[in-house]
Amino acid sequence: MDRLIAGYRRFRTERWPNERARYEALATRGQSPHTLIISCSDSRVDPQTVFGAAPGELFVVRNVAGLVPPYQPDARLHGTSAAIEYAVRVLKVKAVVVLGHANCGGVRAMIDGVPAAAGDFVENWMKIAEPALERVRRHHAHDHDHPYEKHVAEVEAEVTKLTLENLATFPWIADEAKAGRLGLHAFRFEVFTGSMSVLEDDRFVPVE
Numbered sequence: 001m002d003r004l005i006a007g008y009r010r011f012r013t014e015r016w017p018n019e020r021a022r023y024e025a026l027a028t029r030g031q032s033p034h035t036l037i038i039s040c041s042d043s044r045v046d047p048q049t050v051f052g053a054a055p056g057e058l059f060v061v062r063n064v065a066g067l068v069p070p071y072q073p074d075a076r077l078h079g080t081s082a083a084i085e086y087a088v089r090v091l092k093v094k095a096v097v098v099l100g101h102a103n104c105g106g107v108r109a110m111i112d113g114v115p116a117a118a119g120d121f122v123e124n125w126m127k128i129a130e131p132a133l134e135r136v137r138r139h140h141a142h143d144h145d146h147p148y149e150k151h152v153a154e155v156e157a158e159v160t161k162l163t164l165e166n167l168a169t170f171p172w173i174a175d176e177a178k179a180g181r182l183g184l185h186a187f188r189f190e191v192f193t194g195s196m197s198v199l200e201d202d203r204f205v206p207v208e
């Protein structure tokens, strides 16, 4: 707790005076974020930090591995889908961005097996991403010299693409995207180098 309180005091003395007008406007006029970000809960990959965004700009959904389940409106508790619905249909964001990353513990757990202590929820949650793992396995079925780290990175990238595909199963996302009113994009962040790639024509290319 002490660390959080100390951090709050720094925010209040150092940042708040400069940002006060922005927060007051956001409180008075309400939020109008331009982009919905889907990203991992991983503490090293903070969308607001890596995109240099100010408060009020990004509506962020974070969960284990940054996944989106396929569109399934039923009585179950769809936290991620609820946040997506609110951002796209109520706040009317202009773009949805999936932010994947390297060294993803969720993806690693899917490949190597979920830690015993994460069996109540994580194991089932990661099943959303299994089609991505299957694709990479199929692609390298006859490849006996495929280094583990490369395999993990490929699965991570494929999971990010799958999340983008799952977003398109939401009819009101597909419609808006088709009409050109909503952009759908994917990025990948390398924690070690701090560099970003963007998905273009099914490949991640470095952002200059």
Ligand SMILES: [Zn+2]
Binding pocket: 040, 041, 042, 064, 065, 066, 101, 103, 104, 105, 106, 107
């Ligand atoms: Zn992750």
